[in-house]
Amino acid sequence: MDFLSLSGAVLAGGKGERMASQDKGLLLFRGEAMALSVGLALRQVTSCVFINANRNSERYADLGFEVIADDPFYQGKGPLSGLATCLAFAKTSHLLVSPCDTPCISSDAFSQLISASKMFPNRIHYLSDAFGGHPLHAILPVESALIMLKDFLDKSERYSVMAFYKAFGCKPVLWDKSEELLNVNTPDTLG
Template sequence: MSSYPGVILAGGEGTRLGTVDKGLVEIGGARLIERVIDRLAPQCATLAISANGDPKRYAEFGYPIIPDATAQMQGPLAGVLAGLDWAATKGFEAIVTVATDTPFFPTDLVARLSQVSRPEGFGIAVTEEDGKTRWHPTFGLWPVSLRDDLRVALARHQRRMVQFAESKGAVPVLFESPTPAELFFNINTVEDLAQAEEMLARV
């Protein structure tokens, strides 16, 4: 277990799944957020859930529910900022973020990201697919010291996670696998759900 808290980014509206709360969608008889919690909790000091709307839907898990730090719907970066603000009040130096619709992320995610953590930088997960580097910015270790710069960026309507991360010196942390596309496979459509069920059956 690391000294970092984990923040689950659960703000997706699930429009391609019929405008459902993706965290509550089931695969293999368990909700996505349950699978993410089970995978992340052993790696972190504690957890929080970044989500807008009625917090009661996640209350049963017993973790703080953190709404976006901005009034506008500004995507995952707003959730990261909310997590950083929350972590600052708890005395943490950084957070590790994961997406609630990506249930197969590595069980050593936090340990690997932590290896590149240092005051002047942070780590973002990447994979190599078909000879190209693919960034997975919702899976990163974000220093609390970034929160003021992130607040300014959001005020300027910057929403692209990779753009912001690279501008602040994010270190790409390579996660290798015989099937790299499956490590950070995220569920957006009914077809993705079916594919996730097939992947789960092979685990």
């Protein structure tokens, strides 16, 4: 498999349980909807960007991106539901994903993932820093990852993103700007 083309997806399908069930991607961080910040960073490295959201799809569409909801077949399987849906929707050889609640992420971080994927296009690559892995900042080979993820979801009772990545074959990509990986998932981090 070669690295031929790339699309990007903002993962905004969560329930926002730690944010009092608010739709995190639509919450403002420094005056801008968090999903918009992430989408614009993705748009700097690929022209095809969409949002995976399971509610408020019209409000997400108003941000200027196509919006897709989780496939009902995969719902209830955590972030892997969104990954499966995005992989099935993508029309490119590779898919770059990022969660909506990391509004400080930069296109430079995504460029690191793209470089790693071009060297080893058959693997999943995800960002890591001194504090650990950030598996939802990742680039995946679309066709092979979708085939294996469907099988993984059918057979697994544990819907762990890292368990799937390890089964598939993955490699962390060190990103030393930890401040860009700030996860805004509680009201006090919206500050």
